[in-house]
Amino acid sequence: MRRILLWCVYLLMGACLSAHAEEREVVFRIDGKATSVKEFEHYYARIHAVNGISAEHFLPHFLYYKLKVADARKKGWDTLPDFRLQCNVLQGELGKAKGAKSLQSASMKWVKFRQISILLPQHVSAAQERQARKSMDSVYTALKGGADFEVVARNYPLVEASPYSDGEWIPEVCLVKEFSERLDTLKKNAYSAPFFSPLGIHVVRLLDCKQDVYPNSDDTMAEVVGDSDGEEEWEQTLTDGLLAAYWDKRHIGGPSGSVTDQDLQNYFEAHKKDYAWELPHFKGGVVHCLNKKAASKLKKKLKKLPLGEWAKEVTVASQENPGLKAEVVTGLFQIGSNPYVDKLAFKCGHFTPRTDLPYTFILGKRLKKGPEEFQDVREEVQRDYRLSIEKSQMEALRQNFQIEINQDILKTVNCSGKK
Structure with a gap:
């Protein structure tokens, strides 16, 4: 009887130790499905190498990715005929690349x-x-x-x-x-x-x-081939990536989603104060030409056109009339970024006239407080709009799944992506 009790205790201890060891390999679970520390490190090491993000800050991005995959599986997208076909095509292409160690498509x-x-x-x-x-x-x-x-x-x-x-x-x-x-x-x-x-x-x-x-990019193939060691891990990486891409296409605002200029303009208007500048900017163009007479003629032409068409107009004018030979640089210029703008728009500093095109003038306006429209800060607005959409989508996804994050294990991931 004593032997049996000792054996039961031994088995119970073994089960507990095994469960504890398994839990040490899990960074989080979505509806009970575990995501391993190894997979987390696999993605984290790649991202960290690019922008130095910490494991804690990377977690929401990775969790969002895995929630999209889980949601796509829940909807049965991984069983769609065309999805399975795409997986087979990619597996065939990548399989050839793995075997030949050549990424030719x-x-x-x-x-x-x-x-x-x-x-x-x-x-x-x-x-x-x-x-x-x-x-x-x-x-x-x-x-x-x-x-x-x-x-x-x-x-x-x-x-x-x-x-x-x-x-x-x-x-x-x-x-x-x-x-x-x-x-x-x-x-x-x-x-x-x-x-x-x-x-x-x-x-x-x-x-x-x-x-x-x-695929469109051999770099994408290299990334999957190079980063996935085992066959099972390789296929999971591929399948999860395609499922996340499917999810993005069906949800506006995802990396592959459709975002219109009106969406961006509306977001910009609602968050305009976030884009205020500490230093004044000049919006317009810097035109280098031969003389004041040429400058007068070019000004008349350019004033009638949108800023985006100035470069084309200057090129055409230069080709049609050698006396209007000129070059133009357009965009937003922060004070201190262009000596011609500093001197002519902000009345500070100095510049040395060009020997080939000695007369320089500017055309545009000074913006003291901030951008006029989202196009002035398009990249920043696009980034922030995407992040806001991702945040709302993330919250919606969280409502549909039970998420358990192993915070103690997360702290063991260091800056190299290794425990």
Whole structure:
């Protein structure tokens, strides 16, 4: 009896020690699914090498990435036929690269198309299929009668589960065969008859096609090939990356999401005080020309045009009339960044006239307090807008999953990405 008790105690202690050892290898769990310290370090070391971010500051970015992957899996996107095909294509390309230690991508056909689709569940009823066919036949009849494809398409917006984003380049090999077969028969801007696929029923319009390599960047291939040692780890990295990209395409504001200038302008107006400048700026152009007479003529031409067209106008004027030979530099100039602007706009410092174009003038305005529009600080506004969207999306994702973060383990990740 005593032996049995000792054996039970031994087994219990072993189980506890094993569970403790396993927990030391986990940085966080999403709905109970563990993300290992090794995977965290794998990504962290790569990011840290670029910008020196600390493990604590990197955690939200990585957690956001893993939540997107978890959400995509929850929606079943990893089971979509075209997703599995893309994985197979990439695995084949990267497999060849791993074996040959060469990152050369074969050229393949890419297509850009627009679609009108009615997506159907995998186990669709006969009644649902008949109704979908009836609706798509009506669409096809309207198109043949001269209806505008874009106008009709607005009545059939793609739902979140559609794998294809309209108007984006995609390798034809990554389409389900029903799509690729129809697109192969179409001329540019022509549309197909209705057809079924594993996704539903569709009419597609070919916008364009080209030959290109896949993936787009050999650097991306090198990153995946070089960073993933084991086959299982390699495939997970690939699958997770594609799932996160799928998620981004379906959520505005993600890295691949669509952000309009109006979105940025609205954000800028709401946060204008965040972009106030400590030092005054000049918005306009610095023009170097031959003499004052040439300057007068160039000013008249440039005043009628938007700032973005000044360089083109100066080039054309220089080519048409040697007496108007000139060069222009446009943009935003902070005081102290350009000697010509400092002297002519802010009345400080000095400059030495150019020997080839000795007369210099400026055209534009001084901005003392801050930018006039988001275009003046476009990169900063884009960055901040993305971060604000990511933050709201992150909070929404957090509501859908149970997250357990192992803070003690997180503290063991040092600046080199190693424990």
